[in-house]
Amino acid sequence: MKNFIDLASARRSVRKYKSDPIPGDVLDKILRTGQLAPSGNNSQPWRFIIIDDEEVKRNLCEVSGKQKWIIESPITIAIVADMKSKIKPEFRDNDISIDDQEHREVLLKTVRDATIAADHMVMAATDEGLGTCWIALFEQDDIRPVLNVPQHCYVVAIITIGYPDEAPSAKPRKPLSDIASRNSFDREPWSC
Numbered sequence: 001m002k003n004f005i006d007l008a009s010a011r012r013s014v015r016k017y018k019s020d021p022i023p024g025d026v027l028d029k030i031l032r033t034g035q036l037a038p039s040g041n042n043s044q045p046w047r048f049i050i051i052d053d054e055e056v057k058r059n060l061c062e063v064s065g066k067q068k069w070i071i072e073s074p075i076t077i078a079i080v081a082d083m084k085s086k087i088k089p090e091f092r093d094n095d096i097s098i099d100d101q102e103h104r105e106v107l108l109k110t111v112r113d114a115t116i117a118a119d120h121m122v123m124a125a126t127d128e129g130l131g132t133c134w135i136a137l138f139e140q141d142d143i144r145p146v147l148n149v150p151q152h153c154y155v156v157a158i159i160t161i162g163y164p165d166e167a168p169s170a171k172p173r174k175p176l177s178d179i180a181s182r183n184s185f186d187r188e189p190w191s192c
C-alpha cells in the first residue's frame, strides 16, 4: 500500500477506461471501505447503488450531461444520502422530502456524511489501481427516477470506476497559504 499522501497525489479524474471487468473481491473491498467512513452520531446515512446494467448506465448518461464514460466504465456507483437515517425513529414514517425547507439542516448533514463515504471509496479504488470520476452534473428530479431513489434521499454523486485507459496530468491546486489559516478564518495564513 502507498503512503496516503502519495495515493492522494496519484489520484486523477479518469474519463477513459479499459473494458476489463472489476473483480468482485476488489469491488467488495471498495464498498467495505465506504462502509467504514465516519458519520455524525454514527448515523451512516448512505446507500450505495452499484450499476453494471447497460440500460441503466445509458439512462444515467442521458441525465448527466451525456458524459459517455458513464456507459464505457464497467461500474458506476451512485452514492445516495438518506435523510431518514438522520431523524428520530418515531418520525421515519412521515413523508419527508429533500425539498422541505424545515429539513434543510438534516439534508446538509446527511449529504456531508455520505460525501465522506464516497471519498473513502474513491481512494480505495485508487489504491486498487483503478481510475474514478465523480459526476454530479444532474438534477435530482431527473436522476432519482432512473435509480428508483425515493423523495427523502439525495443523490450526492455517481462515480465511474474502471481500469484507466488514459493518464491525465495533475490539475493545479490553490496554495496552502490561500486555504489554510491559523486559529481563525481571517488571520495568519498557514506556514509551517
Ligand SMILES: Cc1cc2nc3c(=O)[nH]c(=O)nc-3n(C[C@H](O)[C@H](O)[C@H](O)COP(=O)(O)O)c2cc1C
Residues within 6 Å of the ligand: 011, 012, 013, 014, 015, 067, 133, 134, 135, 136, 137, 157, 168, 170, 171
Ligand atoms: C462533486 C464533484 C462533482 C464532479 N462532477 C464532474 C462531472 O460531472 N464531470 C466531470 O467530468 N468531472 C467532474 N468532477 C471532477 C472534477 O472536475 C475534478 O475533480 C477536478 O477538475 C480536479 O481534477 P482531478 O480530480 O483530476 O484532480 C467532479 C468532482 C467533484 C468532487
